[in-house]
Amino acid sequence: MSTMSARILTPMMTMIDRDRWPEHEQDAGSYSDFDQKDEEELVTEGPIFHLRQLMASTPERFTNDYTFLSTHSPACEAWPGHQRRRPHCLTAGPSESELTNSLWPTGLAELIKEISARLGYDGIALDVRPYKLLLYGPGGHFVKHRDTEKEDRIFATSVIQLPSLHRGGELVVYKVDVNNPVTYYFGQKTGKAPYACHYAVNYADAEHAVQQITEGYRIAIVYSI
Ligand SMILES: O=C(O)CCC(=O)C(=O)O
Ligand SMILES: [Fe+2]
Known part of the structure; x- marks a missing residue:
């Protein structure tokens, strides 16, 4: 499948300060308590059922493949191939971006299995397609909408937020x-x-909105299911 990436963004991003990396979170898998708590909370919540870390990664892994924005990152006007559909939010379709993180396909395959099972399709490989990559800057947001208009036979959307240093941008x-x-x-x-990917899934007909980013940048990949 084609994947998306932030490689093209790398030159204008600043890597996170190593000193800020929390010691106890360096070990992949150390998030289990946190994940479990989230799952318990979310499973009962209806259309959106899940939010957890996709892959625990080390900063070294980030740097080779994709990276993330710092609050001091320059404005993103220079992002090649972007479309500016909304102020403060850049959009790139699958053909305009490429994900170069070598761990991504494996992590995504695991995630798809989990999503399929939770949607009631255990053991069935749902068709999950990259739809777009979104980069929100300060002031960026997404008004309340449904995702029903995208393509035929799409019944859910998954948003994977890449490590992003920002405030605001919650998905409601x-x-x-x-x-x-x-x-x-x-x-x-x-x-x-800033240290890990997180994701959420919603049914396409569930109304949702992204709150305004008040600081920093939020980068997310949207997949259609
Ligand atoms: O950025 C997000 O978390 C959601 C984006 C969204 O709702 C969409 O692309 O339809
Ligand atoms: Fe949406």
């Missing part, structure tokens, strides 16, 4: 009760957003 999903939306923080509350 309005399930049946519009007064009681579910908010996904993608590791921001626990301080893990």
Whole structure:
């Protein structure tokens, strides 16, 4: 499958300060308690069922493959091939970007298995396609919408947030009760957003919105299921 990447972004990004890397999180798999808690909370929540770390990675692995934005990163106007559909948010389709992280296909395959099982398709490989890569800067947001218009036979969307140093940008999903939306923080509350990928899945007909980014940059890949 074609994958997406931030390689083209690398020159204008700043790597995170090594000193900020939390010692106890360097070991892959050390997130299990956190994940479990999230799962318990989210499984009961309806349309969005899951949010957890995709791959625990070390900064070394990030640097070779994809990287992430610092709050001091220059503006992203120079991102080649981007389309500016909304202010403060750049969009690149699959043909405009390429994911070069060699661990990505393996992590994604695991994730797809898990997503399939949780959607009730255990053992069935759902067709998961990269739809776009999004880069939100300060002020960037996504108004409330549904994803139903994308393509035929798409019934869900998965958003994978790459390690991003930012504030805001939470995904709010309005399930049946519009007064009681579910908010996904993608590791921001626990301080893990800059160090790991996080994902969420929502049914295409569930209304959702991305809150305004108030600081830094948020980079995410959207997959259609
Ligand atoms: O950035 C996100 O988390 C969600 C983006 C989104 O809702 C979309 O692309 O349809
Ligand atoms: Fe959406």
